[in-house]
Amino acid sequence: EAARLVDGARPEIMVPLVGAVEELEAVREEAQRILRELGVDARIGTMIEVPRAALTAGEIARAADFFSFGTNDLTQMGWGFSRDDVEGAFFSRYLELGIFGVSPFESIDRDGVGRLVRIAVDEGRAARPDLHIGVCGEHGGDPDSIHFFHDAGLDSVSCSPFRVPVARLEAGRSAVTAGGSDTR
Numbered sequence: 001e002a003a004r005l006v007d008g009a010r011p012e013i014m015v016p017l018v019g020a021v022e023e024l025e026a027v028r029e030e031a032q033r034i035l036r037e038l039g040v041d042a043r044i045g046t047m048i049e050v051p052r053a054a055l056t057a058g059e060i061a062r063a064a065d066f067f068s069f070g071t072n073d074l075t076q077m078g079w080g081f082s083r084d085d086v087e088g089a090f091f092s093r094y095l096e097l098g099i100f101g102v103s104p105f106e107s108i109d110r111d112g113v114g115r116l117v118r119i120a121v122d123e124g125r126a127a128r129p130d131l132h133i134g135v136c137g138e139h140g141g142d143p144d145s146i147h148f149f150h151d152a153g154l155d156s157v158s159c160s161p162f163r164v165p166v167a168r169l170e171a172g173r174s175a176v177t178a179g180g181s182d183t184r
Contacts, residue, residue, distance in 0.1 A: 011042040014068055019052045021059040028063055045132075049073035054116035058123035066132040067124055069117055069154075071139040075104050078113045105138065108145040114152070121153045134158065143170040150174035 013031055018024045028044050035042050048054050049070030057067070076082055083105050094100050108114050117135075124131050134156035139145040141163025147170065149157055159167050 011040065012066065013042055013044045014047055014066075015044070016047045016070070017050060017073075018046045018048075018060060019050045021056065021063050024060060024063045047073075047136075048117075048120050049077070051077055051116055054120040056123075057120035058127040061124040061127040061131050064124075064128075064131070066134070067120065068158075069120070069133075069135040070137060071108060071113065071117075071135055071145075072105065072137040074116060075109065075113050075139075078109070078116060079104060107142050108139050108148050110148055114148055117149075117154075118152050125153070132156070138163070141167045146170040147174045147177075150178060 015024055015027045024046050031042075031044055043065035045064045045066035045068065046053070046060060047070040048057065048060075048067050049072075051074065053060055054074065061067070072083070087103075087105075091100070091103060095103070104113065108117070121133055124133060133154050135145075135149055135154055136158040138159060140149075140157035141159030143166060146157055146167060150171065151174075157167055157171060
C-alpha cells in the first residue's frame with residue numbers, strides 16, 4: 001500500500017555514514033525504485049560525518065539532494081577518540097592543561113573539524129550550487145558553532161528541542177551581524 005502523506009509534505013531520506021559516492025549511488029538507486037513503486041516523491045541526501053566524505057564532498061554532491069553534517073561523529077572521527085571514552089578518562093585534565101579551551105563536542109573545533117566542514121561546503125556547492133546544507137546534533141544548538149555554520153554557508157541547523165530557542169536567537173544574530181536578512 002502506498003504511503004500516506006500529509007498534503008504538501010515531502011519526505012527526505014538521509015543516508016548515514018557515507019564515505020564514497022558509490023555507496024550513496026547504490027542506496028539512492030534502490031530507494032528511488034521503492035519510492036517510484038509507492039508513488040512517493042522524496043529528496044535523498046546524506047550525512048557528512050566521515051572525514052573522507054567531507055574531503056570528497058564534490059563527488060558525493062552529484063548524487064545528493066542535500067547534506068547534513070553529523071558533527072558529533074565527524075568530531076569523534078576527526079579527533080580519533082570516542083566522546084564516551086574521553087569524557088570520563090582524560091578530558092577534564094586536557095581542559096585543566098589548556099589543551100582544549102572547551103570540549104570539541106560542545107563547540108565546533110573550527111581549525112580541524114570546521115575546516116572539514118568548509119571544504120565540504122565549498123566542494124559540495126561547486127558541484128551542485130543548489131545543494132541544501134545543514135547540521136544536526138548538539139553543535140546546532142551552540143551559539144559559537146551557529147555563528148561558524150552561518151559563516152561557512154550552511155542553510156539550517158537542528159538540535160535538541162531544549163536548545164531550539166537559543167539556536168533561533170543565535171541564527172538571527174548571526175544573520176544580522178553578517179548584514180544578511182536570512183536566518184539560516
